Amino acid sequence: MLKKIVLAFSIVAASASTTYADSVDIVPENLSDEEKLYGLSLFWKEVSYNFAFFDQVPDLDFDARYQEFIPRVLATENTYEYYRELKRLNALLQDGHTNIYYPKGMSAKYLDWPAVRLAEAGHQAIVTGVEKGLESVIPLGSVVVSVNGQDLQAYLKEQVMPYIASSTQHILWSIAVRDALGGKPDTMAEFSIETPDGKVKEVQVKRDARGREVEYTSIKQPASNGELFEFKWLESDIGYMALNGFHDRAIIDQFKSHYDEIVKSKGLIIDLRFNTGGSSAYAGEIISYLADRILQGSVWKTPKHIAAYKALGSFANQFEQFEKYRPYAEGTMWEFGEDPEDIVEPKSDSNHIVPTYVLIGRNTVSAAEDFLVYADSLEHFTTVGEPTYGSTGQPMFVDLPGGGTFRVCTKRDTFPDGREFVGYGIKPDILVESTLATLRSDKDEVLDRALNELRAKL
Template sequence: MNKTSRKIFVFILILVLTSFACQAVTNTPTPLPTALPNTITPEPTATVEVIPTPTQNSQRSFLQEDLSTKEQLSIFKDLWDVVNEEYLYEDFNGLDWDQTFLDTNLLIEAGLRNVEFYELMYELVYGLGDQHSVFLTPAEVDAEEADYLGESDYGGIGVWVSIIPERDRAVVLLTFKDGPAEKAGIKSHDSILFVGDLPVLTEHDTLSDQIIGTPGTSVTITVQTPGEDPREITLVREKIVATYPVPFETLDSPGKLKIGYLFIPTFSENSIDNQVGEALEEMGELDGLIIDNRFNGGGFDNVMGNTISYFVSGIVGHFTNRNQQEALNIRPKHIFNSQEMPLVVLVGEGTVSFGEISSGILQDQERAYLIGQTTDGNVETLWGYDFKDGSRAWIAHDTFKPINHPEIDWENDGIIPDLTVESDWDFVTLDTDPVILAALEYFDSIE
C-alpha cells in the first residue's frame, strides 16, 4: 500500500458533471512523489469528491474481475491497519475497531464478489462516523485523478448543480464554458425542475442519470430563473471536459466603490489558483473583493494555499494529528493591491473542509470580514492510502488549528461569520442576493 502525498477534503454537493466517482485504499504510508508548490510547506496535497449517502451505493463503480478471497483479506487488513495506526481519532469515534476486524474478516472468508467486497470496505470506512473519510474503488480512483487534472469528460449539458430536496429542484451553481447549458442561456441561480416529464428527484434515478448521455442526443429540461415563469429548453448533449471555471465580475457598491466578486467552486482542481490570479489581473486594482465560498467543498491543500497566497502570507496555522503538528506556511503573491485590499468572504452550509479552512484563515488573519451562515464544521484533513488493487481510502488524519486562535474548534463549532445573513440561492440573483448586498454595504461602511 502507498500513502498518496496529498491531503484531501470532501465535497458534499451533487455534481452533474460526471457519473459518481469514488476511490480506494492502500496500506502502509509510503509517500508517492508529487510536486509540491512553492507557496506552502505541508507535504500532502488534496482532492475533493462527492460523498455518497448509503442510498447511493448501488451507483458506485467496481472492477470487472473478482478478487480472490486471499486478495480481499490482504486489502482489508491493509485498510484496517491504516485506520488503526493513522486515524485522527484514537477512540475511533466510539467504534470497537478490534471487534470490527473480527466481524469483517468473517464476512470476507465466507466469500464475496467484488461488488459486495467494495461495498463492505465502503461501509467500514463510512462507519467511522466522521462524515469525511471515504473508500474508493479502482474505477473511482481513476475518475478522481481525472477530476484533479481537469480531464474528466462526459456527455451532458455542462452544469454544476446542488440538489434542493425540500423544493424538488436542482439549482445551478455554475455552467461550463461553451457547454450546451451556457449557450442556451442557463445561468447560475436558475433551477432545473424537470428532465423530460420526470421530476429532478425520483425514487431510482439521480439527476446525473437523467442528464448524462451519449453526445449528440437531446434532452429537454424545465428551467426556472428566480422571479420568472418556468420554461422548457431542449439541449443537445455534448462531450463536456469538466474544468471548473472561477466566475468573476466587478460590482459597484452603493457608494460607487469598485468591488470584485469571485465565486470559488472548489480547490479540487489544480487550475483554480491560476484562474483566481487571472481574474485578479483582469479586474485590476479594486477597492475590495468578495470571495464567495458558499459552495466551496474543499480540495487539495496546495490549491488552497496557492489561492489564499494572493491575500495572506507567513505561517497561518498548523495541521495537527495524533503524533505531531506541521505548519502551513504561505508565500505571498502580489497582484495589484491583493495583499492589502479589504476582503469579504461569504460562507454557508455548503462551505466544507478546505473551503472552511481558507475562510477561517482569512478571518483569523484579520484579512477578511465573513458574511453568511455558520458552516457545519468539517475540517479534518484526509490522507490518501492506495492499495494493490488500485483502490484508495481517504482517511481523516489531521485537523487544523489557526495560528492566532488555536483554541478555536472549527470541527465542532464551524466557521462563524462576523455577520449572519441568510439567502436561498434559487430565489435570488447576483443583483438581489442579500448576502452580496450586505457585503457591498460593508465595504462602504469601512471606506
C-alpha cells in the same frame, strides 16, 4: 513569502497508481474469500495505525466492528456488495477524507438515478431540477416526503447514510438527500412529493440518467461559471472574484493577470462556495496579495508509532518508569508538524486592503478551508454563508483487491490556536442558511447579503 507548503487534498480523490487497479482490466464478478478477508483486514490495519480522528468517534470500538464485518464481507455475493460493506464500515469513522473507492467502472453496472435533482435544506429534500417534460409531473420546488413508502428522514438514516463518509452532520444530510433516489439501473424510483401548492402525490421515475445527455428544467441556483477563476464588477466600485479551485496552479496566474483591475475596487467579494480544494500553497499565494499582516496557517499533527516504546508502555501499570510511554501503547501519541510555522507574509506594501466579504458554504472544502484559516486574523475580511465542509488533511492511498482503493486521513489540522474545524466546519461571521423558501427562489441570498453589507460599510 510562503514558508511551508502543505497539500490539503480535495474531497474528490486524485487518481492513484495502484497495483490492483493496474492489473485488473475487468472487475471480477466476485472475489475469493481470501481476497475479501485480506481487503477488510488491510483496511482495518491501516486505519488502526494511521487514522487521525479516533477521538471524534469515542463510541466506536473499531476492533470489535472489524470482527463484526468479517462474516458480513464473506457473505457478499459479488464484488459490488463487498465494496458496499467496506463503505459501511468506513462510514463509521465519520471522516470526509477517509474513503472507500469502487473499482473503475463498476458502479455503472449497479447504480443509476432518475433525472431528478434534489437539494437539502432543514433536513428536507427539495426538487431543484427535473428532465424537461417532467415538470408537470414533478413540479419544481416540490418536497420529497417518502421513498419506497418510508418517511424520507427514516429512509435516509436507514438506507443511505450508513454508506456515506462525512466529517459533519450538515454534509451527511446534504449528500444523503442528493443520493436519495439512487438504485439499480433501469428500475423505478418510487417516491411521494408535496407540491408547492400543497398537494401530495405518488411518483415513479426510471433510473436511467447515468451516461446520457439530460436536458433539465431547473430552479436557478447559485453556481460557479465553470472556470477556475472569475472576476467581474458588481457595481462601479465593488468587485467580485470567484476562486473555484486550488487544484491547478493556473489560478495564481489568472489572479495575477487580473490584479491590476482588482486593486481598483473599493470593496471586494471573494466567492469560495464552489472550491473543493487542492493545494494550500495556492491559497496562501493568493491571500498574500490581500493581507496587511503576517498570516499563520493551520497547525497539524499525525499519529506517532514507535514499536519499542509501545512495548514499554504496555508495562506502565506495573512500572512507573514506563509511564511516559503509555501514550504509545494506547495509540494516543502525536508527532507535530516539522515546521509548525505555516506562515504567509504580505506580498508587498501595495497589497489590496479594502472591506472584503468571503462567501462560503457546504462546497468550501479542504484547501479552501485552509484559505479561511489564513484569513482568520484579517480584520477587513468577513465571511458570509453556511458552515464549510469541515474536512481536510493528508490522506494515504492503498490498493484493494478487485481494483478499488481506499484512503485514510493521517493528518489533523487545526487553527493556530487549536480550534478544531475538521468535524465541524468553519462557521461564517454572518450566517445565511438554505431554507425551503430560498431554494424555491431564484435569488442568491448569500451574495445579496454580502453585497448589502458591503454597500453599508462603504
